[in-house]
Amino acid sequence: MAGEHILIVDDEPAIRSTLRGVLEDEGYRVSSVGGGADALRFFADELPDLTFLDIWMDRMDGLETLAEIKRARPEAIVVMISGHGTIETAVKATRLGAYDFVEKPLSLEKILVTVSRALEHARLERENAALRASLEQRTEIIGESAAIRALRDQIATAAPTNGRVLIHGENGSGKELVARAIHVQSARHERPFVEVNCAAIPEELIESELFGHEKGAFTGALARRRGKFEMADGGTLFLDEIGDMSLKTQAKVLRSLEEQAFERVGGKDTLRVDVRVIAASNRDLAGLIREGRFREDLFYRLNVIPIEVPALRTRKDDIPAHVSHFIAQFCAENGKRIKTLSSEALGYFLAYDWPGNVRELRNMLERLVIMAPGDVIAADDLPAPLRPKEAAAAGEARERSLKDARDSFERAYILAELRINDWNVTRTAERLGIERSHLYRKLKAYNINPPKRDT
Numbered sequence: 001m002a003g004e005h006i007l008i009v010d011d012e013p014a015i016r017s018t019l020r021g022v023l024e025d026e027g028y029r030v031s032s033v034g035g036g037a038d039a040l041r042f043f044a045d046e047l048p049d050l051t052f053l054d055i056w057m058d059r060m061d062g063l064e065t066l067a068e069i070k071r072a073r074p075e076a077i078v079v080m081i082s083g084h085g086t087i088e089t090a091v092k093a094t095r096l097g098a099y100d101f102v103e104k105p106l107s108l109e110k111i112l113v114t115v116s117r118a119l120e121h122a123r124l125e126r127e128n129a130a131l132r133a134s135l136e137q138r139t140e141i142i143g144e145s146a147a148i149r150a151l152r153d154q155i156a157t158a159a160p161t162n163g164r165v166l167i168h169g170e171n172g173s174g175k176e177l178v179a180r181a182i183h184v185q186s187a188r189h190e191r192p193f194v195e196v197n198c199a200a201i202p203e204e205l206i207e208s209e210l211f212g213h214e215k216g217a218f219t220g221a222l223a224r225r226r227g228k229f230e231m232a233d234g235g236t237l238f239l240d241e242i243g244d245m246s247l248k249t250q251a252k253v254l255r256s257l258e259e260q261a262f263e264r265v266g267g268k269d270t271l272r273v274d275v276r277v278i279a280a281s282n283r284d285l286a287g288l289i290r291e292g293r294f295r296e297d298l299f300y301r302l303n304v305i306p307i308e309v310p311a312l313r314t315r316k317d318d319i320p321a322h323v324s325h326f327i328a329q330f331c332a333e334n335g336k337r338i339k340t341l342s343s344e345a346l347g348y349f350l351a352y353d354w355p356g357n358v359r360e361l362r363n364m365l366e367r368l369v370i371m372a373p374g375d376v377i378a379a380d381d382l383p384a385p386l387r388p389k390e391a392a393a394a395g396e397a398r399e400r401s402l403k404d405a406r407d408s409f410e411r412a413y414i415l416a417e418l419r420i421n422d423w424n425v426t427r428t429a430e431r432l433g434i435e436r437s438h439l440y441r442k443l444k445a446y447n448i449n450p451p452k453r454d455t
């Protein structure tokens with residue numbers, strides 16, 4: 001706790017030195033000034049963790065000073081020192097954003113309690129702000145391709161409703177990210193987002209996981225336990241990998257959705273909750289229904305708002321944006337200077353099909369940020385399967401002919417150069433060392449069109 005910086009603003013030298021003595025004895029760092037103008041000069045350079053501010057001072061009034069401080073530094077924590085504690089000034093100061101009061105004559109004890117309370121308050125505020133920021137960052141959806149814009153629109157439309165959402169998409173394409181984004185943009189965002197991965201929980205445990213159990217409901221149920229439906233009350237329940245749920249569990253989930261009610265395993269009481277369900281699957285649920293492995297009625301219950309998350313290979317224009325985002329993130333996390341990807345390396349990124357989607361891209365960049373020796377990640381740094389050469393060396397079956405491989409690489413390479421040169425064809429042709437007309441023919445052959453910059 002000690003070591004925090006406290007500013008004292010008071011025109012009475014005796015008060016300044018008393019307060020300073022008390023606070024320094026407790027290990028705080030103390031600065032003091034004798035008036036409002038000096039206080040404002042102080043705040044121009046520094047933000048103390050806590051400020052004591054006298055209400056009555058010559059020249060500049062304490063309330064006026066408080067207003068100015070709060071205007072410059074809304075996050076400043078200010079405790080007023082009041083001589084004649086009238087209700088009126090107290091109310092005014094509170095409106096202006098004062099955190100607390102101490103009255104003259106100053107009580108040592110009261111001062112120290114006030115200080116530690118105010119500093120604790122400031123610490124919690126900072127923690128909250130950091131949590132909010134990291135939560136928002138975790139739901140940031142990157143990309144400007146038409147597919148991603150449409151996805152963002154769908155999320156914005158679905159979020160404010162209570163409609164059940166069924167998200168479909170390949171592995172690592174961003175299904176959970178979409179579910180979180182819907183929750184964060186909904187009226188439920190201050191209530192819990194609770195996730196259940198149906199594929200990761202053994203069949204015998206899934207019911208208790210979802211609905212909870214009473215003490216003694218089965219061997220090992222030593223105490224009553226709340227289930228995920230209960231924990232998500234008022235918020236969102238994310239049922240991930242829904243296609244992996246057994247028919248028996250599906251029946252129970254169906255009932256709880258229909259009635260918004262359920263019983264704990266081994267319990268008699270019927271519990272009612274207010275839960276919005278978002279489900280996700282990477283499997284073909286229609287196929288599972290045909291095979292009799294997924295209940296059609298449950299499917300229709302869950303599939304009120306269907307959302308399809310596009311595979312990364314269908315929106316390759318977004319790859320450069322993902323690359324710079326992840327590079328910045330991993331360089332920061334690993335305390336490294338920002339690296340860049342050479343344009344040849346980016347060409348390989350664009351040529352590759354990313355069967356593991358954004359997760360695969362993310363893992364690849366984390367690995368490269370850590371492993372690549374220089375500031376520039378070069379084509380030589382890329383492992384298989386990004387570099388077709390190495391993939392072939394590794395004996396991977398490649399159905400593509402040499403020409404297909406070359407074409408797809410050339411297309412990706414040209415695309416990367418175009419982006420780097422802001423779609424300026426003349427400049428790109430120069431960089432590639434070919435005639436402009438030649439580049440135009442290539443663009444046509446590879447069906448490369450500049451992005452539309454409207455909407």
Ligand SMILES: Nc1ncnc2c1ncn2[C@@H]1O[C@H](COP(=O)(O)OP(=O)(O)OP(=O)(O)O)[C@@H](O)[C@H]1O
Pocket residue numbers: 138140141142143169170171172173174175176177178282358359362
């Ligand atoms: N459009 C996007 N913008 C930014 N990050 C993304 C995007 N899509 C996915 N990601 C990131 O990729 C990783 C995988 O995403 P997520 O876990 O949501 O995928 P998933 O479809 O649920 O995967 P799985 O099928 O394996 O469960 C996460 O780190 C996520 O933040």
Ligand SMILES: [Mg+2]
Pocket residue numbers: 175176240
């Ligand atoms: Mg997932």
